[in-house]
Amino acid sequence: MDKSPNWRETFVTAIVKTCGYSAVVFVILIFFFLLRQGLPALFEVKLGDLFTTRWYPIENHFGILPLLTGSLVVTVGAMLIAIPFGIGTAVFLAEIAPRWMREILKPLVELLGGIPSVVLGFLGILLLSPFLRVFLNLPTGLTALAGALLLGAIAIPTTVSIAEDALDSVPQGYREGALALGATKWQTIWRVTLPAARSGVLTALMLGVGRTIGETMAVMMVTGNAPVMAIKLTSILSPVRTMTATIAAEMGEVANGSTHYHVLFLIGLILFLISLAVNITASSVIFKSRKRAERVLS
Amino acid sequence: MAAIKIIVQNLSLQYSDGTESLRDINLDIPANNITVLFGPAGGGKSSLLRCLNRLNDLTEVQTITGKILLDGENILDPKTDVIALRRRVGMVFARPVVLPMSIRQNLTYGLELAGEKHKSKLEEAVERSLKLAALWEEVKDRLEEAAVALSGGQQQRLCLARVLANQPEVILLDEPTSGLDPISTGKVEAALQELKKNYTIILVPHSVQQAARTADFAAFFLQGELVEAAEGKEIFTHPKEKRTEDYVEGRFG
Ligand SMILES: Nc1ncnc2c1ncn2[C@@H]1O[C@H](COP(=O)(O)OP(=O)(O)OP(=O)(O)O)[C@@H](O)[C@H]1O
Ligand SMILES: [Mg+2]
Numbered sequence: 036m037d038k039s040p041n042w043r044e045t046f047v048t049a050i051v052k053t054c055g056y057s058a059v060v061f062v063i064l065i066f067f068f069l070l071r072q073g074l075p076a077l078f079e080v081k082l083g084d085l086f087t088t089r090w091y092p093i094e095n096h097f098g099i100l101p102l103l104t105g106s107l108v109v110t111v112g113a114m115l116i117a118i119p120f121g122i123g124t125a126v127f128l129a130e131i132a133p134r135w136m137r138e139i140l141k142p143l144v145e146l147l148g149g150i151p152s153v154v155l156g157f158l159g160i161l162l163l164s165p166f167l168r169v170f171l172n173l174p175t176g177l178t179a180l181a182g183a184l185l186l187g188a189i190a191i192p193t194t195v196s197i198a199e200d201a202l203d204s205v206p207q208g209y210r211e212g213a214l215a216l217g218a219t220k221w222q223t224i225w226r227v228t229l230p231a232a233r234s235g236v237l238t239a240l241m242l243g244v245g246r247t248i249g250e251t252m253a254v255m256m257v258t259g260n261a262p263v264m265a266i267k268l269t270s271i272l273s274p275v276r277t278m279t280a281t282i283a284a285e286m287g288e289v290a291n292g293s294t295h296y297h298v299l300f301l302i303g304l305i306l307f308l309i310s311l312a313v314n315i316t317a318s319s320v321i322f323k324s325r326k327r328a329e330r331v332l333s
Numbered sequence: 334m335a336a337i338k339i340i341v342q343n344l345s346l347q348y349s350d351g352t353e354s355l356r357d358i359n360l361d362i363p364a365n366n367i368t369v370l371f372g373p374a375g376g377g378k379s380s381l382l383r384c385l386n387r388l389n390d391l392t393e394v395q396t397i398t399g400k401i402l403l404d405g406e407n408i409l410d411p412k413t414d415v416i417a418l419r420r421r422v423g424m425v426f427a428r429p430v431v432l433p434m435s436i437r438q439n440l441t442y443g444l445e446l447a448g449e450k451h452k453s454k455l456e457e458a459v460e461r462s463l464k465l466a467a468l469w470e471e472v473k474d475r476l477e478e479a480a481v482a483l484s485g486g487q488q489q490r491l492c493l494a495r496v497l498a499n500q501p502e503v504i505l506l507d508e509p510t511s512g513l514d515p516i517s518t519g520k521v522e523a524a525l526q527e528l529k530k531n532y533t534i535i536l537v538p539h540s541v542q543q544a545a546r547t548a549d550f551a552a553f554f555l556q557g558e559l560v561e562a563a564e565g566k567e568i569f570t571h572p573k574e575k576r577t578e579d580y581v582e583g584r585f586g
Binding site: 208209210211212214216227231 | 386388391416417419420423424426428430431432433434442443446447492495496499
């Protein structure tokens with residue numbers, strides 16, 4: 036009789052363990068699949084040819100540098116937009132806005148995060164890029180800038196929502212302590228509240244960045260998709276093509292097992308490694324500051 | 334009779350949820366003494382302290398009437414420079430809130446906010462305030478460490494030192510020893526006895542015993558009302574009011 040709870044324990048533990056391990060197993064499986072499909076590219080295309088500036092698969096030119104730089108320009112641009120706006124909005128919501136306003140604005144921001152990126156891409160094509168073309172007097176509005184603006188807008192809700200939670204959970208005592216010393220509201224936010232919420236704010240930024248690196252649809256729709264090198268400052272105003280957009284656009288029409296096919300997988304592998312690196316950096320930073328936070332709360 | 338530093342006149346305070354936490358308070362607070370505000374929970378002691386440095390500006394206060402005169406000036410006047418006021422009237426809270434910085438930065442932060450840049454002045458303030466708060470010996474070799482790594486008792490004395498570094502005129506302490514062991518409590522109380530020579534101290538104690546130990550003057554608060562205010566020796570031995578007597582002798586609360 037008294038054995039049955041024990042048996043149940045074992046059973047539940049086994050299920051939970053399976054779930055936990057399977058997540059790890061899936062990541063490893065995906066990684067090996069990418070390796071198997073992507074690595075052959077390194078034998079079929081010479082390394083020197085891979086790192087050239089000409090992407091023209093039909094004539095067997097597989098230079099991935101334009102795609103790398105394209106992704107870089109769009110992502111960095113998006114971060115330059117999302118980080119200040121995201122933190123600014125979070126600070127406004129958590130520290131400045133009166134409660135009723137915050138209770139309206141925060142769900143709205145989160146709703147914005149739920150809009151499918153295709154829909155945003157649509158708005159990008161119909162409104163943003165014509166506006167950029169006329170306003171900046173460009174030959175086309177489908178540029179890296181349009182992609183960066185759109186990606187920024189996609190990353191902001193995630194960033195705001197998590198950063199606001201982090202700021203909100205800073206004990207009121209910190210603010211009162213600083214104010215009682217004669218700090219102004221801004222000095223308190225800058226020197227006390229934000230540093231105290233550092234780990235949460237960093238998490239917010241990293242997740243925002245993660246969304247911009249992986250985002251495909253919206254960028255494909257508005258960046259113009261021209262595989263040209265984006266290394267000049269003016270590149271931000273010309274069309275570019277990102278790694279994600281290249282895979283999405285070309286995967287459907289390549290012959291299974293061809294060199295082109297393998298190179299696309301190699302690009303996927305590179306993307307995978309980049310987001311792995313971002314995640315590892317993020318969690319190590321967060322881990323370090325969490326230990327500090329735990330001491331504060333003990 | 335000592336000079337009067339703060340005069341509270343007909344002060345009433347109502348929070349926006351309707352709680353009336355102070356009702357027509359009149360109280361004179363003498364300079365260079367320890368004035369103790371005591372009484373059961375919810376009596377309005379913290380509310381009064383938070384009026385004295387306008388920290389109540391943060392909370393949702395519905396109405397506040399009456400006057401608080403600090404050296405003759407009404408600090409409840411909307412024209413008061415709140416930042417300057419908070420430098421003159423420092424506050425130590427019940428739970429030590431060290432700021433997320435090093436020990437040294439915790440101490441120099443207030444002065445830097447006030448525009449002090451001279452390294453030697455900051456250096457001197459660090460040492461002087463730590464000595465006053467009886468913490469210097471324990472931390473002098475680890476000033477660059479994160480302040481959160483200190484023990485609870487050390488953190489509370491650091492908070493006191495941080496306030497002292499600002500060289501205020503008045504120090505408000507809201508149950509500063511409620512989380513401390515008897516030895517740390519003893520250190521804080523001894524520091525206060527030393528400090529009252531140069532500062533006006535207003536203390537909300539965490540027990541009647543502490544009130545009786547430390548008070549030069551004492552005021553008994555009950556449900557938003559000031560029942561009785563007198564010299565410490567008086568109020569704890571021959572209280573005039575029955576309600577004070579009951580509380581002091583532990584019959585309610
Ligand atoms: N921010 C606030 N909003 C609404 N009501 C409050 C607020 N702060 C305090 N009160 C109310 O005001 C009354 C007085 O509270 P106060 O904190 O001043 O009491 P206290 O004497 O310090 O009590 P304790 O010994 O428990 O610290 C209480 O009824 C309390 O519920
Ligand atoms: Mg209180």
